[in-house]
Amino acid sequence: MALSLSAEQKELLKIFKIEEQYVIPAYQRPYSWSYDHCLQLYNDLMTSYRHEGHKEDYFIGNIIIAKSDESKDVLEVIDGQQRLTTLLLLIKVLSVFQPNLKILDEIIYNIDWTGEKNGFRLKSKIFEVNDEKFLEKVLSYKREDFNKRLNEVKDKKNKFITKKFESKFESNSLYFYDWINFYIKDSNNSIDGFISFLLKNVYLLPIELSGKTQSEANEKALIIFETINNRGMNLEDADIFKAKLYKKSEKLNEESIFIELWGEFKNRSEKLNLEIDDIFRYYSHIIRGKEGISSSEINLRNFFTLQSYSPFQLKRYREIMDDLFKIVEILEFIEIEKNKSSTFSKWLQLINIYTNQYPKIALVTYLFINKIKIDSKLYDFLESLVRYIYYYGSTTRIKFEIYSINKKICSNQLIDNYYREDIDKEYFNYLGSLKYGYALLAYYVDKDISLAFYATKKIINLKDKKKLHELGWSDENIEKILNKLGNFLVVDANMKTNSTLLKDYTYKDLLDRDEQLRDKLVKFFKGCK
Numbered sequence: 300m301a302l303s304l305s306a307e308q309k310e311l312l313k314i315f316k317i318e319e320q321y322v323i324p325a326y327q328r329p330y331s332w333s334y335d336h337c338l339q340l341y342n343d344l345m346t347s348y349r350h351e352g353h354k355e356d357y358f359i360g361n362i363i364i365a366k367s368d369e370s371k372d373v374l375e376v377i378d379g380q381q382r383l384t385t386l387l388l389l390i391k392v393l394s395v396f397q398p399n400l401k402i403l404d405e406i407i408y409n410i411d412w413t414g415e416k417n418g419f420r421l422k423s424k425i426f427e428v429n430d431e432k433f434l435e436k437v438l439s440y441k442r443e444d445f446n447k448r449l450n451e452v453k454d455k456k457n458k459f460i461t462k463k464f465e466s467k468f469e470s471n472s473l474y475f476y477d478w479i480n481f482y483i484k485d486s487n488n489s490i491d492g493f494i495s496f497l498l499k500n501v502y503l504l505p506i507e508l509s510g511k512t513q514s515e516a517n518e519k520a521l522i523i524f525e526t527i528n529n530r531g532m533n534l535e536d537a538d539i540f541k542a543k544l545y546k547k548s549e550k551l552n553e554e555s556i557f558i559e560l561w562g563e564f565k566n567r568s569e570k571l572n573l574e575i576d577d578i579f580r581y582y583s584h585i586i587r588g589k590e591g592i593s594s595s596e597i598n599l600r601n602f603f604t605l606q607s608y609s610p611f612q613l614k615r616y617r618e619i620m621d622d623l624f625k626i627v628e629i630l631e632f633i634e635i636e637k638n639k640s641s642t643f644s645k646w647l648q649l650i651n652i653y654t655n656q657y658p659k660i661a662l663v664t665y666l667f668i669n670k671i672k673i674d675s676k677l678y679d680f681l682e683s684l685v686r687y688i689y690y691y692g693s694t695t696r697i698k699f700e701i702y703s704i705n706k707k708i709c710s711n712q713l714i715d716n717y718y719r720e721d722i723d724k725e726y727f728n729y730l731g732s733l734k735y736g737y738a739l740l741a742y743y744v745d746k747d748i749s750l751a752f753y754a755t756k757k758i759i760n761l762k763d764k765k766k767l768h769e770l771g772w773s774d775e776n777i778e779k780i781l782n783k784l785g786n787f788l789v790v791d792a793n794m795k796t797n798s799t800l801l802k803d804y805t806y807k808d809l810l811d812r813d814e815q816l817r818d819k820l821v822k823f824f825k826g827c828k
Contacts (some may be wrong), residue, residue, distance in 0.1 A: 306506045308358070311386060312498040315406040315420055315504065319374045321383060324517070326542030329430050330423070330467050332381050334459075337471045339387060340479055346494045359386070361504040363523055365516035368509070375513065377504075377520040382557045385471060387421050388437065392475040394444040395825070396422040396483065396490050402498070402695070407438060421560040426558045427565070431569070433466035445476045475821050514546075536600045537575035540611075541602070547616035560620050571634060579603065581626050584660045585667050586610065586706035627667045629768040633659075638751055645749035646681035652736045654693040656702040658684055664705045680714065686715040689740055690824060693732045727784055738787035741816040746824045752792040758804055759786060776806045784820075785813025 342361075345359040362379030376383060387407065395405035408416040420707045421439050423430035440448075452463040452473060464470035509517035520615060521539070533560075548557035568575050583602050590608050596822060603609045610619045622694050636649040647670065648657045665680055666672075684704070691697050704714050730737050743749065759767060759780065767777055780786050786809055804812070 304360075305505060305509075308502050308504045310499050311390075311501050311503065312402075312406075314383075314503050315390070316402070317420075318409075319366075319372050320418065320467075320630070321374050321421045322427055323380045323384075323421070324377070324542060325424045325426055325545045326538040327376070327425055328379055328538065329425050329428045329604070330381065330434070332385050332467065332471060334470070334474060335636075336381070337385060337474050339474065340382075340638040341389075344501065345482075346492075347500070350494055354496050354500050356500050356502065358502045358504075361506055363506045363508070363520050364515065365520040366507055366509050367516045367632055369512040371511055375517060375520070377508075377517065377523075382503075384421060384434070386466075386654075388468060389475050390470045391438055392445070392472055392479055392790075393494050393497070395440070395445060395476075396479060397492065398442070398496065400494065402495070406498075411502065416777055419485075427552075427562070429469075430466075433447050433468050437466070437468040440472070445473065449473055449477065456691050460534075462674050462803065466661075494565060517719060531584050535574070535576055536579065536603070540575075540579060543611050544616045544619060551616075553616075557620075561618065563659075564623055564627065564756050568626075568629070568789060570716065572626070573630070578611070578623055578626055581660060582610075582622060584705055585622075585626075585709070587662050587702065588664050588709035591706050591710070593699070593702040593706050594746055605742075617693055625667060626663060629663050629671060632666070632671050634660070634782050637729070640748055640751045642678060642747050643681075644747070644751070645743050646678070646685060646803055648749055648753070649685050649689075649736065649740055649743065650681070652687055652739060654732055654736075655695060655697075657695070657698045658688050661701050661704050661708070665708050668708050668711075681714050685740070686719075686824060686826075687715075689733065689736065690717065690719055690722070721825045724814070724821055727817045727820055730782065730784060733785075734782065734787065738816075739783060740788055740823070741784060741819050742789040744819045750789070750791050753785050754790050754792040756788050756790060757781075758788055758809065769804075772806060780806065780809050780813070783813045784816045785809045785811075 311497055323411075344357060348356040355564055359382055360379070360381055363377040364379075365375040366373070366378055390403060394400065404410075404416075407420055409418045409420060411417045419435060421434065421438075423434055433761075447770055448469065452460055454472075459470075461470065464473070479490065497603065505626075506520075508516050508519040508523060510519055518560070543560070545557055547553065548554050564578075565575060568578055580599060583596070583599060586602075586608060587596075596602075603611055608620065614622075615772060631645060636643055637651055640645065647662075650662060661684055663683070665677070669677070686698065688697055707714050727737065738755050739753070757775065759772075761777075761781065764774075764777060
């Protein structure tokens with residue numbers, strides 16, 4: 300795809316005094332610049348303006364915009380919405396101090412060929428919060444509105460009460476208003492010179508990508524954005540996925556339905572302490588399983604936007620949302636069940652304590668394909684899965700077998716039981732980072748029901764060295780037993796236990812206990828009942 304690109308550094312007057320309207324697309328994050336961002340910008344601008352001997356040109360950075368042949372009066376802002384919005388808020392504040400300066404109105408408003416105001420220069424389509432409403436409200440403020448709100452949001456010590464601000468747009472514009480007001484009162488400064496400096500000596504670099512359609516222009520702009528943007532937070536994959544779903548709903552005139560669905564989806568994901576990208580990652584593994592893919596993963600964005608088997612190519616937006624909600628429901632179910640006293644919880648706890656997410660991916664895939672159904676087949680699956688991952692220990696190399704397992708799940712094949720006939724007790728001499736997982740597995744091997752809440756304690760610790768010496772332990776014995784399986788004790792977290800366990804175990808007791816626990820693990824891996 301050829302990139303039709305134009306880039307030329309421009310002063311703010313040429314950035315804003317245009318016929319087009321800047322539009323913040325739906326998938327962008329809400330406006331978020333803070334007090335510190337605005338103060339830094341204001342101080343930098345004032346320093347350049349007051350530079351000794353002459354005004355010093357000031358370059359703010361680039362913005363990336365997408366323009367299509369089908370909507371020539373629209374410039375979609377792919378990158379730079381924070382600085383572009385903040386500059387417009389500053390210009391708005393300056394306009395109330397100089398209401399007769401018509402050039403400022405021509406910047407803030409879209410003015411049609413008849414000279415009538417037709418909306419604002421900048422429009423936000425972000426739907427997760429009501430940015431459009433709050434931006435338009437602030438851009439409509441008159442000087443009396445600023446004065447009124449300034450009095451309402453300050454305490455008796457003249458400090459801002461941040462909780463009283465209605466939006467980031469209002470807070471930042473009030474900061475600018477307060478600073479400009481002080482500047483004018485200080486030594487009777489005129490604001491005219493600063494306005495001229497801001498419009499003629501402050502520059503942005505607009506990088507404009509064009510295409511026949513808005514989608515084509517956006518795609519080109521995103522490529523450039525990802526190539527050159529090394530500042531701040533890049534767009535998450537979820538932002539792109541959200542935009543694609545929104546556009547699907549837009550074609551059906553169901554934007555409001557999608558906004559409500561996405562809001563619920565986002566809230567439920569946050570309650571699980573998961574990013575939306577995490578949910579899409581589970582989704583990608585389910586799709587990979589259905590497609591019979593067991594090779595290495597590709598970039599998540601490329602997976603969903605470029606592949607022919609992507610649901611964005613094959614499904615309606617409601618079907619995709621149904622799939623995502625199903626995954627969320629599964630994760631909510633797992634979260635509840637893991638803290639129950641049950642057979643299912645036993646396996647969940649062992650998967651949860653494992654050192655990466657690949658076993659959980661297999662479980663989510665299983666529950667997605669087979670529905671949320673607790674039965675003997677599920678238990679057999681979980682036992683085999685646990686046997687596989689704990690045999691290999693803490694490693695990401697298990698992922699390739701997990702890919703294969705997902706493939707089998709999606710084609711309704713049984714997975715291997717992963718019995719290990721060649722295993723012996725020496726295999727568990729070194730437990731590594733999975734020591735607590737092995738301790739829990741050894742505890743559960745001969746138990747059908749889990750502890751709802753468990754804790755794993757060490758019977759002896761280095762901090763107990765003095766007491767151990769008094770009980771006849773040598774440094775060699777302490778060192779030898781410290782990280783042995785026999786030194787780990789799984790207890791019911793809801794029951795009070797004696798915090799001092801030393802007196803209950805001798806060195807020989809712990810060696811014997813270690814032997815017994817390793818025997819239990821060997822039987823589990825060999826499949827002996």
